[in-house]
Amino acid sequence: MSNQVETDAIIIGAGPIGLFAVFELGLLDLEAHLVDILDRPGGQCTELYPEKPIYDIPGLPFVTGQGLTDRLTEQIKPFKPTFHFNQMASGLQRQPDGRWRLSTDAGTEIIAHVVVIAAGGGSFVPKRPPVQGIEAFESRSVHYAVRRMEDFRGKNIVIAGGGDSALDWTLNLAPIANSLTLVHHRDGFRAAQHSVNQMRELAAAGRITFHVGGVKALHGLDGVLERVTLAGGDRKEWTIVADAFLPFFGLTMKLGPIADFGLNLHENLIPVDTARFETQTPGIFAIGDINTYPGKLKLMLSGFHEAALMAQAAFRVARPDEPLRFLYTTSSPSLQKKLGVA
Amino acid sequence: MKIIAIDREGAEHSLEGRDGWTVMEILRNAGLPIEAECGGACACATCHVYVDEAWFDRLPPRSEFETEMLDMATAYEPNSRLSCQITCAAGLDGLRVTIAPE
Known part of the structure; x- marks a missing residue:
């Protein structure tokens, strides 16, 4: 089938947290495909407040929703993510080999080791x-x-x-x-x-x-x-x-088919553990506004952190036989090569 | 100060207002079903309420942004307001609002 692809990670939601997940996964050589119901990246940032100011991103005293999205898109370019826009993640099934197969309402099928749900408040659908x-x-x-x-x-x-x-x-x-x-x-x-x-x-x-x-x-x-x-x-x-x-x-957010993924939702949020940001289903992770855990704050700041820890855990699922080498972008020639700067 | 909120089933809730908080925050903190998707940025029209006629003219008027954002409310009435744009203050003791249909 021509519209079936295989990759390492499927990210549901191309908002700021989904975009940054590409970066964290990419540093560990995990390739990602993103699915989003909107026609462009950014999620709430570009749909609800493209021109509104954001003041609480570390290191960026001021940025707009669109500006932050543009910067994240630029930052993840070296990892060549594949975007599937205008599509709603509609079905998720475990394959006999243990990987996941995600289908969309546009007929796309993606097979991957891990699924990362970064769907924020859900899918944007017409009011x-x-x-x-x-x-x-x-x-x-x-x-x-x-x-x-x-x-x-x-x-x-x-x-x-x-x-x-x-x-x-x-x-x-x-x-x-x-x-x-x-x-x-x-x-x-x-x-x-x-x-x-x-x-x-x-x-x-x-x-x-x-x-x-x-x-x-x-x-x-x-x-x-x-x-x-x-x-x-x-x-x-x-x-x-x-x-x-x-x-x-205009649009409003509805959880949509994710509610049927069997993730034991709590008030429309997905419970995760705070070491791996994995759901109760191994191999399915949830980061950003859609997850819940003791002390959860709905801040992008928290979502970025969650993406980093998720990536470490996702690597162990996707590459069980490989050692995880933790490196810093500042000092690692191999990471700098991946980023296209060395 | 008290805020009286009427939910979508018609039940009345007497809530304690807090100076400087928005009515949306008071409704959300009380666990009432107010979506407020954008978190209070006047960017989504999902904290839509109807203000009791007796109170409507006593509120500071809508800003241009709020008027424009109300274009995205699906059940507009002349007494429509976005609750994230109403700030609790002493003069509003007894304010009555009804949560608009989803």
Whole structure:
């Protein structure tokens, strides 16, 4: 199978701790593949606060979420990690030879000696508006992303939200929709100004409708949407014909399939020992915000430490017959060679 | 000072506010189901609450950041606030908030 690969370590989550795990594993000659549901590295740092300041990284008096991600990405480059973006780790099975096989929802299969769960608060998934019965429409009429624009040709579309996604898809789908209604709770947007201007021009020309308000109810049969009830700012409600509803309220974190990996979760966190940062299942490690142990602090600082100890333990699992030689990057010519500086 | 918090099941909780703490922190410390994914950075809209009408105008107004971040709240109401942006203070004794739906 072409999409099956073998490596030393699978890291679930390409946030700051997953990225630094590549470094610590790499120093011990362990190669890593990372799986992340987002389309780029950084996790919460780039998804939630790319521009926000971080002041508690040792040696970096000030760095932004994006800046830290960029530096970590640079730091691990010598170890040539393989990234599998836009994929959710969906299944984990032990192989007859004792290694692990991780499968993703995109059909990738990775076989490795160890699995490192660095999934933070879980997978980023679209926020679902609390509209009664919305789940029933999700496979056919309610979409949190546009995969194929053609699927929306000739449709009566309702878009909710006030960010760039809501505005971009309003502009992109308006020319092919039969009708398009954008609803947002205020007459202001958290989106690029030129998109807002374009949207207002379309609305003024009568090619789309913009309402200040929200979606209150969905109506239809067997998952096929027929009408949507909207409520205006004055709470007045009315119903319009609609066959597609696209809510764009950003992302939230859900634990997802990791909950089914048999790791004896405690309040959605994975218990680990503090010598190895291994879970109760040998060969599966958990580091960063997703783990728990006495005294745990959800700080990146702690996650970096956990990555270093995890790597030592992971080496013993992946290379049981080799001695572990502990070296410092400052003084070791062999480490410096790996880092590409000697 | 007291904060009265109403959870998603409608149960009322009387919580002890602490000067300088945010309402989000008080709710989280009390074990109430407030996500607060970004940890209080006004970056995720998952600490969304509705402020009792009688109290809404007595709070310092929303910042522009909070107004923009509320665009990402899925169940906006005119009395929506992000609880990480409300700081406990003596004048807020008796503040009533309802945790917004997930």
